[in-house]
Amino acid sequence: MDELNITPIFIMGAYRSGTTMLASHLASSEHAIALPEMPFVLDIIESNAKTDEELSSLYNQLTQQFHYQASGMSITFDEFAQPFKSNAPRAERVFHILRLHFGLSQGDKRFWIEHTPHNRERVEKYLAVFPNAKFIHIVRDPRAVYASMHxxxxxxSQDPVAFAKKWQRAITYSHLACCSQPDITFELNYEEYVTEQATILPKLCRFIGIPYTREMNAGNGIKLPQYTLKQHQLVGQAPDATRIHAWQQSIDKREAEIIQSECQPWMKHYGMTLLLADPKPITLKETLRYKLKQRLYTPLSKLKRLKDKLITSHTPQ
Structure with a gap:
């Protein structure tokens, strides 16, 4: 089948855990392709649109999505609708637009690296459509993730308990996916990857089936959208092991303690350093203070997201 010339590699995990960094390294291979996050893939493969009216509605919804606009893709309605009208396999709907965007011929073999963190919740749905897919879970110290988002x-992200609950949910989904599909999943620790990339990246490439080259170490495989350049300023560089503990200067000790108290079982499971033997849980007074701070920051967060959307929608593709 022609569509199997493209092998999907889905990276998953919690937000700000290195999914984009890892995708950028893998996509630096001449055998791989990647775009910024593509959460809209699920909309495409699950659609039952058949008529021109239904397809036009789906196309308009897709092209108006923030992540589609940020991806840099620019496909016409006729190009988008072609696999639907020819009753091609659902996977071909995605592979078709990837070939158009990257200028690939029908027979070109590529590994497609998709790095939306929420892939963790879509493993079964993706396997039903992409039977040759593989999955990678990258997990990072929650204190470092919180510092990055904070x-x-x-x-x-101003409330450490609210953050911790979301982090644990993400890790639970990702880890269970790895447990249920051990032959097609690869789990790695962000901190270990950063310090031992020379060993882990070749091992990861063998798991995927992609030839490893040293050029992949720096990671220049993704053209990032303008709005995300600041938060991904280290993408496109070799991992910096000196930054592993930078979170200790970014958040206060009490926040770190609260996060450890909430996430300790998973932190132990992944061999993360525990700074306290018996971390104290959050108090009622602290809970109210953090919730108030979170609420005060909410308008600023919404304004920033609106600004990002406006920048993206007005950026030439």
């Missing part, structure tokens, strides 16, 4: 207004 310092970016877009994320509005």
């Amino acid at each position: 310092n970016l207004i877009r994320w509005n």
Whole structure:
């Protein structure tokens, strides 16, 4: 089948855990392709649109989505509708627009690296459509993730307990996916990858089936949209092991303690450093203070996201 010339590699995990960094390294291979996050893939493969009216509605919904506009793709309605009208397999709907965007011929073999963190919740749905897919879970110290999000207004992460619950949910989905599909999943620790890339990246490439080259270490495989350049300023560079513990200067000790108290079982499972033997849980007074701070930052976060959307929608493709 022609569509199997493209092998999907889905990276998953919690937000701000290195999914884009890892995708950029893998997509640096001449055998791989990647775009910014493509959460709209699910909309395409699950659609039952058949008539021109239905397809036009789907196309308009797709092209108006923030992530589609940020991806840099520019496809016409006729190009988009062709696989639907020819009753091609659902996977071909996605592969068709990837070939058009990257200028690939029908027979070109490529590994498609898709790095939306929420892939963790779509493993079964993707396998039903992409039977040759593989999945990678990258997990990062939650204190470092919180520090990364805490310092970016877009994320509005000011409440360590609310953050911890979301992080645990993401890890649970990702880890269970790895447990249920051990032959087609690969799990790695962000901190270990950063310090031992020379060993782990070749191993990861063998799992995928992609030839490893040293040029992949720097990671220049994704053209990032303008709005995300600041938060991904380290993407396109070799991993910097000196930054692993930078979170300790970005959040206060009490926030780190609260996060450890909430996430400790998973942190132990992944061998993360525990700074306290018996971390104290959050108090009622602290809960109210953090919730108030989160609420105060919410308008700023919404404004930042609106600004990002406006920048993206007015950026030439």
